[in-house]
Amino acid sequence: MAPPPTAGTLHDGPWPQARRAARLAARQPLPAIEAELAAALGHTLAAPLAALTDLPAFDTSAMDGWAVSGPGPWRPAGRVLAGQDAAPLADGEAVEIATGAQLPPGATGVLRREHGRTEHGLLYALGEVAPGQDVRPRGQECRGGEALLPAGTPVTPAVLGLAAACGHDRLTVHRRPTVELLLLGDELLDSGLPQTGRVRDALGPMLAPWLSAAGAELTGRRQVRDDFGLLRDAVRHSPADVVITTGGTAAGPVDFLHAALEASGAHLLVDGVAVRPGHPMLLAELPGGRHLVGLPGNPLAAVAGAVTLALPLLHGLSGRPGPDLRTEPAAVDLPGHPTDTRLLPVVRTDQGVVPLAFDGPAMLRGLALAEALAVVPPGGVPAGGRTELLPAP
Numbered sequence: 001m002a003p004p005p006t007a008g009t010l011h012d013g014p015w016p017q018a019r020r021a022a023r024l025a026a027r028q029p030l031p032a033i034e035a036e037l038a039a040a041l042g043h044t045l046a047a048p049l050a051a052l053t054d055l056p057a058f059d060t061s062a063m064d065g066w067a068v069s070g071p072g073p074w075r076p077a078g079r080v081l082a083g084q085d086a087a088p089l090a091d092g093e094a095v096e097i098a099t100g101a102q103l104p105p106g107a108t109g110v111l112r113r114e115h116g117r118t119e120h121g122l123l124y125a126l127g128e129v130a131p132g133q134d135v136r137p138r139g140q141e142c143r144g145g146e147a148l149l150p151a152g153t154p155v156t157p158a159v160l161g162l163a164a165a166c167g168h169d170r171l172t173v174h175r176r177p178t179v180e181l182l183l184l185g186d187e188l189l190d191s192g193l194p195q196t197g198r199v200r201d202a203l204g205p206m207l208a209p210w211l212s213a214a215g216a217e218l219t220g221r222r223q224v225r226d227d228f229g230l231l232r233d234a235v236r237h238s239p240a241d242v243v244i245t246t247g248g249t250a251a252g253p254v255d256f257l258h259a260a261l262e263a264s265g266a267h268l269l270v271d272g273v274a275v276r277p278g279h280p281m282l283l284a285e286l287p288g289g290r291h292l293v294g295l296p297g298n299p300l301a302a303v304a305g306a307v308t309l310a311l312p313l314l315h316g317l318s319g320r321p322g323p324d325l326r327t328e329p330a331a332v333d334l335p336g337h338p339t340d341t342r343l344l345p346v347v348r349t350d351q352g353v354v355p356l357a358f359d360g361p362a363m364l365r366g367l368a369l370a371e372a373l374a375v376v377p378p379g380g381v382p383a384g385g386r387t388e389l390l391p392a393p
């Protein structure tokens with residue numbers, strides 16, 4: 001049985017308000033830590049990434065050929081490879097040079113190998129070598145001290161590459177929120193074919209990588225049988241910053257989530273949201289400042305719960321801004337619910353956003369083709385009207 005309405009709980013509130021409440025539940029990002037580059041992947045920058053050096057750090061040849069000084073022809077002598085120090089060039093001199101090699105002092109440009117020929121010991125250019133030609137000048141990409149990325153940027157492989165290029169060995173990032181995923185339901189199978197009333201767990205495989213990409217560190221994922229005591233103890237003793245459950249949010253005979261929360265001393269922040277699918281979703285604060293997000297069991301309803309409550313909370317704890325909600329025109333009428341927000345799997349076409357078939361709460365067929373989830377306010381969006389879009393998993 002659901003507990004009676006509690007003060008300070010948003011009960012069946014409007015979708016935008018519930019989403020905001022989830023973001024605010026993360027009062028502040030988790031503390032900053034120093035991490036080696038490889039270990040920083042998936043974290044979020046806790047401070048702007050500043051270049052530790054000019055980039056390039058020295059004038060660099062952009063091509064294989066010759067570094068030349070002044071107008072040709074030139075007297076070629078010697079060779080400078082990437083990683084080597086180069087002796088200065090005097091006017092009329094050239095040195096063979098490799099892509100990436102430091103330009104010798106006095107060089108005025110680079111003649112590409114395919115544009116030069118040597119005759120009687122002199123190097124001639126086919127055409128001119130303009131000053132600075134095929135040179136990547138020092139500081140072209142950035143100056144030492146320049147902020148390259150703001151705090152709040154997710155650390156992707158590209159961020160690691162940039163950080164290394166400009167001299168970092170470690171990054172200052174927020175600690176990742178730890179997440180334990182509890183999949184409720186005796187009917188769940190984790191391999192093989194659905195049969196005799198049992199279904200495959202569709203949520204573990206989908207949520208685990210999705211939550212990690214949102215900044216979480218998944219520290220546990222397990223099925224919990226439909227047993228009040230087991231669920232209560234799993235919630236009570238979870239060491240995770242955020243416990244995420246699937247199923248058991250409604251009022252069925254074995255839906256024990258509300259009772260387990262009450263028995264664990266939880267405070268419900270959001271209990272039901274005016275959104276379809278997914279309306280029984282909930283968010284609670286657990287003793288010790290931990291949180292629990294209850295996602296409904298129907299798979300598309302769980303996705304709605306994830307975008308509404310789980311991701312905003314995880315973004316807040318990770319120190320990330322939420323995704324920018326872009327609005328785009330609807331190509332056709334986007335059907336609405338009379339009083340609730342609808343979240344619809346959609347694709348983009350040249351004419352605008354189009355909803356996908358197979359969008360029932362228990363279905364993932366539409367979602368798997370979706371480019372985004374359209375946020376359709378109560379009453380719907382007419383063709384030509386604009387709709388907000390959330391990233392699909």
Ligand SMILES: Nc1nc2c(c(=O)[nH]1)N[C@H]1C(S)=C(S)[C@@H](COP(=O)(O)OP(=O)(O)OC[C@H]3O[C@@H](n4cnc5c(N)ncnc54)[C@H](O)[C@@H]3O)O[C@H]1N2
Pocket residue numbers: 183184185187188199200201202203204246247248249250251252255277278279280295296297298299301361
């Ligand atoms: N009398 C009412 N019944 C229901 C209501 C209601 O308002 N009154 N709401 C319906 C809605 S809406 C939803 S959504 C579900 C929410 O149910 P629960 O969160 O309690 O989820 P379960 O009952 O445990 O499961 C529902 C459904 O989802 C399947 N499921 C669960 N986990 C998974 C999983 N990991 N992978 C795949 N499928 C899963 C489960 O087998 C059930 O079919 O309640 C409605 N009922």
Ligand code: MOO
Pocket residue numbers: 275276277278279280296298300301361362
């Ligand atoms: O959340 Mo339920 O139908 O809205 O799946």
